[in-house]
Amino acid sequence: MRTFVAIEISNNDVKNFIKNFQSNLKINAKPIDPEQLHFTLQFLGEISEETGQRVIEALQTIMFSEFTINLKGVGAFPKPKFPRVVWIGTDEKGGRDLIELAKKVENVLKPLGLVSDKPFKPHITIFRIKKKIGDITKELNERKHMDFGMQKVFSIKLKKSELTSSGPIYSDLEEVIAVK
Numbered sequence: 001m002r003t004f005v006a007i008e009i010s011n012n013d014v015k016n017f018i019k020n021f022q023s024n025l026k027i028n029a030k031p032i033d034p035e036q037l038h039f040t041l042q043f044l045g046e047i048s049e050e051t052g053q054r055v056i057e058a059l060q061t062i063m064f065s066e067f068t069i070n071l072k073g074v075g076a077f078p079k080p081k082f083p084r085v086v087w088i089g090t091d092e093k094g095g096r097d098l099i100e101l102a103k104k105v106e107n108v109l110k111p112l113g114l115v116s117d118k119p120f121k122p123h124i125t126i127f128r129i130k131k132k133i134g135d136i137t138k139e140l141n142e143r144k145h146m147d148f149g150m151q152k153v154f155s156i157k158l159k160k161s162e163l164t165s166s167g168p169i170y171s172d173l174e175e176v177i178a179v180k
Contacts, residue, residue: 001052002161003044005059005105007153009037009124014071014149018088018126027136029086029127036170037124041102041156044114051112056174058108059158064101066178069094071148080137086127088148098122105156154178
């Protein structure tokens with residue numbers, strides 16, 4: 001099964017704001033369904049049911065406190081001149097808190113042989129771009145300081161991703177709740 005560890009965007013005001021933003025940004029790209037918006041703390045790829053169980057046990061050992069992030073700013077990977085993904089970032093403190101949580105995830109999964117192929121960069125993918133669409137620097141620069149609202153981080157989830165012709169279908173395998 002194809003899996004990843006994520007933090008879901010659950011604030012409906014934030015999701016609606018992002019949906020409006022997606023509608024108003026005139027680029028030739030596929031918007032991500034607001035119900036599927038998340039931070040990927042670590043992509044695990046294809047793992048067996050048995051490994052999945054070990055991942056669940058490892059994730060349950062993570063202790064973290066609830067924190068709040070401010071979703072703000074937009075950008076593109078690898079760069080706005082040749083975008084493949086358009087993303088929303090975070091405020092500095094929220095970004096640091098997410099990086100710290102991603103490190104905790106990586107540390108408990110490392111003994112299982114599951115390591116990140118790239119360093120974690122706090123972002124939510126809001127568009128996937130299949131075809132070359134050209135330079136979108138101007139469109140993004142006009143919105144680079146946009147504020148999308150606040151999101152509480154109160155849990156991390158192990159998610160299963162089933163790829164279909166109409167896009168991925170995500171389902172929850174496990175949820176680890178922040179300590180109070």
